[in-house]
Amino acid sequence: MSTIKEYLSADHSRCDELFANMEDAVAKSIDSAKEAYEEFAKSTERHFQMEERVMFFEFEQKTGMTQGPTAMMRHEHVQMRNLIAEMGKAIDAKDKDKFFGNSETLMILMQQHNMKEEQMLYTMAQQHLSAESDRIVDMMQSMIVQ
Amino acid sequence: MDFDGLSVDQAPPISAPLRFFLTAPLFGVLAGVLILLSDAQTLSSRFSSDSIAITHAITIGFLSFVMLGALTQMLPVLAGVKIAKVDMVAKISHFFLLFGTLFMIFGLEYDFSKLILSASLFLGIGFLTMIVSMLIGLRNIINATASVKAMITSLLFALIIVLLGMHLLASHGTGKFSELHVMLANIHSVWAIFGFAGVLIIGVAFHILPMFYVAPRFKKFCKQKVVWLISTGLFLWLALNLYFESYAIVAKIWVALFFWAFATTVYLKLNARRRPISDVTVWYWRSAAIFMTFGAFVWAINDFYDGKYIVVVSILIGGGFIFSIMSGMLYKIVPFLVWFHLNAKGYMSIPTMNDMIDKRLAKTQFILFIISLVGFIISFFLPYLLVIFAITFIASMIILEYNIVIPVLIYAKIIKTKPDFDMSMFTMKVEK
Numbered sequence: 001m002s003t004i005k006e007y008l009s010a011d012h013s014r015c016d017e018l019f020a021n022m023e024d025a026v027a028k029s030i031d032s033a034k035e036a037y038e039e040f041a042k043s044t045e046r047h048f049q050m051e052e053r054v055m056f057f058e059f060e061q062k063t064g065m066t067q068g069p070t071a072m073m074r075h076e077h078v079q080m081r082n083l084i085a086e087m088g089k090a091i092d093a094k095d096k097d098k099f100f101g102n103s104e105t106l107m108i109l110m111q112q113h114n115m116k117e118e119q120m121l122y123t124m125a126q127q128h129l130s131a132e133s134d135r136i137v138d139m140m141q142s143m144i145v146q
Numbered sequence: 147m148d149f150d151g152l153s154v155d156q157a158p159p160i161s162a163p164l165r166f167f168l169t170a171p172l173f174g175v176l177a178g179v180l181i182l183l184s185d186a187q188t189l190s191s192r193f194s195s196d197s198i199a200i201t202h203a204i205t206i207g208f209l210s211f212v213m214l215g216a217l218t219q220m221l222p223v224l225a226g227v228k229i230a231k232v233d234m235v236a237k238i239s240h241f242f243l244l245f246g247t248l249f250m251i252f253g254l255e256y257d258f259s260k261l262i263l264s265a266s267l268f269l270g271i272g273f274l275t276m277i278v279s280m281l282i283g284l285r286n287i288i289n290a291t292a293s294v295k296a297m298i299t300s301l302l303f304a305l306i307i308v309l310l311g312m313h314l315l316a317s318h319g320t321g322k323f324s325e326l327h328v329m330l331a332n333i334h335s336v337w338a339i340f341g342f343a344g345v346l347i348i349g350v351a352f353h354i355l356p357m358f359y360v361a362p363r364f365k366k367f368c369k370q371k372v373v374w375l376i377s378t379g380l381f382l383w384l385a386l387n388l389y390f391e392s393y394a395i396v397a398k399i400w401v402a403l404f405f406w407a408f409a410t411t412v413y414l415k416l417n418a419r420r421r422p423i424s425d426v427t428v429w430y431w432r433s434a435a436i437f438m439t440f441g442a443f444v445w446a447i448n449d450f451y452d453g454k455y456i457v458v459v460s461i462l463i464g465g466g467f468i469f470s471i472m473s474g475m476l477y478k479i480v481p482f483l484v485w486f487h488l489n490a491k492g493y494m495s496i497p498t499m500n501d502m503i504d505k506r507l508a509k510t511q512f513i514l515f516i517i518s519l520v521g522f523i524i525s526f527f528l529p530y531l532l533v534i535f536a537i538t539f540i541a542s543m544i545i546l547e548y549n550i551v552i553p554v555l556i557y558a559k560i561i562k563t564k565p566d567f568d569m570s571m572f573t574m575k576v577e578k
Binding site: 016017019020023024027079082097098100101102104105107108109111112115116119120 | 223224226291353357358360420421422423478482485486489490494497498499500501
């Protein structure tokens with residue numbers, strides 16, 4: 001089984017692919033881009049929840065740090081959720097400019113966020129939670145999105 | 147392990163990078179005016195005071211300002227490294243670099259030795275404050291990625307070229323030139339372009355291209371070996387220059403080859419990128435790759451023509467490659483910083499990044515810049531045309547300044563209003 005770091009990093013790449021698909025779909029025709037958007041939004045939301053409800057939770061329990069890096073990551077999730085919602089509204093309003101304005105911002109924010117996670121937080125999580133790594137990955141895989 | 151860099155308030159205050167970014171195009175304007183006022187003939191010699199002044203208005207005033215500003219922002223994100231007292235370091239460094247560069251330009255233009263000597267001191271303080279602070283921050287890095295290693299290498303080259311530069315400039319101040327002066331000047335310029343700027347760009351590109359454009363990742367070989375191979379080439383070039391000068395061209399071709407390969411890789415990766423958007427930053431990356439390809443070629447063969455075309459090489463590599471990438475970066479990083487800092491302070495209704503930059507103006511700026519570069523090369527052969535392209539260059543720099551001032555004005559306007567949310571719970575450790 002993959003480690004926490006491998007599993008979540010691979011999920012970042014998957015979300016990046018879906019992001020590119022979505023932008024591609026909007027560039028071609030915003031009228032029929034809703035599906036690609038939904039797919040991206042759903043996968044990203046799932047990723048956020050896998051972290052917030054499983055991995056961050058376990059990490060916080062283990063280390064006792066609830067106001068540390070995970071708090072900031074949760075905060076950035078909120079920022080990204082807002083941008084994704086704005087992008088959905090732009091698609092409904094068929095406003096390409098607004099869509100790409102928000103998607104550009106999301107892209108940079110998301111990449112900065114992923115980098116911090118992959119280079120620091122996941123590495124830390126792997127160190128603190130190595131004994132339970134399999135169980136945590138398993139829980140993330142089987143989690144049902146709320 | 148260090149958590150710094152993981153929280154938004156550990157990102158440097160927005161003023162730290164912006165201070166440098168907003169100054170850079172102004173030096174571009176100044177460089178343009180100096181080109182306009184100077185005699186095209188003197189500019190074709192790289193050792194005239196005019197040439198040295200204009201070159202440094204660009205290499206320090208524009209390129210280094212953008213690079214240092216960007217590093218204050220990128221170090222926490224790419225490396226998880228916090229620069230201690232970053233706000234103060236940025237202020238001090240900016241102050242000394244600003245006046246140091248001005249002193250240098252006017253000191254050389256008016257042959258005023260005290261000004262030149264102060265410039266040497268000021269520039270030394272300005273650069274070293276920043277470089278040493280960053281290297282200290284990078285000292286404890288645990289998880290050094292290819293980009294981080296490239297940054298460290300680049301900063302070490304920067305350290306050497308700054309010390310060399312201080313010495314060279316002081317020689318101009320005192321009017322006493324050592325026998326080694328020309329050779330030291332060569333090392334200074336080659337290491338600055340390829341060691342400091344070149345390596346930094348390559349290191350950052352490893353991250354930026356796959357990330358922001360969803361382009362294919364760089365191969366492992368590329369990430370692990372290229373910076374090392376280039377550095378080896380640069381040291382080999384130095385050694386050959388010292389002991390077997392006639393063979394120095396071997397090392398030159400070595401270095402040029404890797405930069406040419408890098409340029410081609412960038413171009414191909416952009417072609418294969420998954421994001422459909424094509425904005426001014428993509429154009430700048432592409433133009434950089436094209437100019438670098440020509441630049442590497444002309445630089446390598448220049449020796450066969452007694453170095454006659456070194457000015458063309460500088461335009462192609464300094465202007466076409468490095469300047470292009472720095473300009474493109476400004477278009478991305480300035481609006482993002484504005485958005486990011488406002489959002490982090492609890493403002494929700496912020497214009498999007500695309501609303502902050504007028505696309506048509508960005509395009510005009512890009513076209514004027516490219517025309518100027520091509521024009522400068524033509525003017526090398528037809529000097530009477532230089533005036534026209536000095537003017538297009540000045541215009542492109544004024545528009546660039548305008549384009550990045552607009553987002554900053556938006557920031558200044560919004561920050562005066564009340565935030566939509568109270569974000570005080572997230573400001574645990576505020577960087578002062």
